[in-house]
Amino acid sequence: MTFPGRSASSSASTGPLRSRRTVLRGAAIASVGVAATCLTGCEHRYEAKPEAPDEPVELGPADEVPVGGARLYERARLLVSRPEEDTFLAWSAVCTHLGCLLSPPEGAIAECPCHNSRFDTIDGGRPLAGPAYDPLLSVPVRMNDEGVLVAG
């Protein structure tokens, strides 16, 4: 059967359309596959936007943070660094690239397990390597009378 304005050869022109559809469908399936993979096996991936806690959070004894280094508080999604004996800095532990939770720092350097951005938690949370280009989000932190760090 032919339709007005279509020749028998017009059916051949659906070939590229099918190809485009196939490609788009394949891309959609691939995206779902990546998301499913990360939901099941990437516990650090694509958590959220970096943000400060809504209310103060007790993190633990200040002595657990090494001088010149940093510590990850995974449940609170915070990092605390300690440039000097009595100085503490806190950061959201959510990567500023696409929101993965950072890995426990080595020294004062925290790395993202997703795309390997690295951040200096002593020098302003600045990125040392991309793809992230924004620094970590700074969060207020203090030590209470019992020597416990309180963030937020």
Ligand code: FES
């Ligand atoms: S989400 Fe951290 S580098 Fe991409």
